[in-house]
Amino acid sequence: MEDSHHCRICKSDTELKWPSNLENTISSDSFAITDAHYGQTSAIYQCKQCGFRQCNDLQDVLSFYEDLEDQEYENGRKERYLQAKALLKELKDLQPQGKLLDVGAGSGILVEAAIEAGYEAEGLEPSTWLQEQAIERGLPVKKGVLSDVSESEQYDSITLIDVIEHVVDPIMLLKEIKARLAPDGYAMIVTPDCHSFFARMLRRKWWHYRVAHIGYFNLSTLKAACTESGLDVISYNRPGWFFTMDYLWVRVMQYFPRWLRCKPMNWMNRKTVSINLRDSLMVIVKAEASHPHGEG
Numbered sequence: 001m002e003d004s005h006h007c008r009i010c011k012s013d014t015e016l017k018w019p020s021n022l023e024n025t026i027s028s029d030s031f032a033i034t035d036a037h038y039g040q041t042s043a044i045y046q047c048k049q050c051g052f053r054q055c056n057d058l059q060d061v062l063s064f065y066e067d068l069e070d071q072e073y074e075n076g077r078k079e080r081y082l083q084a085k086a087l088l089k090e091l092k093d094l095q096p097q098g099k100l101l102d103v104g105a106g107s108g109i110l111v112e113a114a115i116e117a118g119y120e121a122e123g124l125e126p127s128t129w130l131q132e133q134a135i136e137r138g139l140p141v142k143k144g145v146l147s148d149v150s151e152s153e154q155y156d157s158i159t160l161i162d163v164i165e166h167v168v169d170p171i172m173l174l175k176e177i178k179a180r181l182a183p184d185g186y187a188m189i190v191t192p193d194c195h196s197f198f199a200r201m202l203r204r205k206w207w208h209y210r211v212a213h214i215g216y217f218n219l220s221t222l223k224a225a226c227t228e229s230g231l232d233v234i235s236y237n238r239p240g241w242f243f244t245m246d247y248l249w250v251r252v253m254q255y256f257p258r259w260l261r262c263k264p265m266n267w268m269n270r271k272t273v274s275i276n277l278r279d280s281l282m283v284i285v286k287a288e289a290s291h292p293h294g295e296g
């Protein structure tokens with residue numbers, strides 16, 4: 001990054017939207033996928049030109065992910081598996097088989113679902129703990145990030161599920177994807193939508209405003225980032241999510257005053273619900289035909 005105060009998508013100037021409200025020092029725990037401290041972020045800046053929101057003060061967050069452990073994430077494996085299956089269904093129409101790479105694969109949940117769906121799938125994950133969970137299950141997930149993969153490795157599909165909001169240079173990540181997509185390859189990108197109804201209504205209290213998210217997209221900034229990286233958006237959708245009732249309960253309770261909060265009831269444990277709050281974006285992209293492989 002040449003200048004942290006310029007928009008990470010269009011390079012224009014940014015202005016402060018909300019100052020930091022972090023109560024504690026940042027640690028790997030703050031980066032847990034299941035972190036429930038909604039609304040706590042470092043200062044959020046907004047681009048004067050395109051409206052992209054980003055945390056200018058957080059530059060190197062990869063080391064937090066490397067040390068991340070998240071048992072609660074593993075506990076929700078069944079629900080995340082259903083989620084992965086639903087996402088792969090969207091990809092299946094365009095790319096029914098071939099080599100698939102899941103970037104930010106966690107403990108290999110999507111990789112497992114993709115193998116089941118007939119893909120030759122593998123994953124990449126920076127957290128040692130999560131990657132080890134995948135290996136213990138016999139799932140092909142390597143420790144690392146996309147830049148560790150040689151550009152000569154080409155994939156028919158690349159999935160980037162809830163990852164792009166965590167990186168300091170989303171354009172570079174998208175260009176790295178483009179460089180590793182086979183000529184007829186497709187990539188699927190999923191990220192929260194900061195212009196969704198709930199995001200607008202809850203403002204900073206929206207559940208996706210959290211310390212680990214350092215970039216906030218809406219459909220237009222996500223499309224702009226793809227175009228800037230030489231990727232054409234083929235389609236977009238708003239995927240729903242699967243949760244257990246108790247997981248959801250704990251998170252809904254965050255919106256109640258402390259004295260009104262109560263623990264989930266026993267019957268809620270492991271009871272799965274599917275909801276679509278329409279506050280997540282999914283785009284499917286492919287490399288622009290006019291740009292030869294390797295450019296940019």
Ligand SMILES: [Zn+2]
Nearest residue numbers: 007010047050
């Ligand atoms: Zn911008």
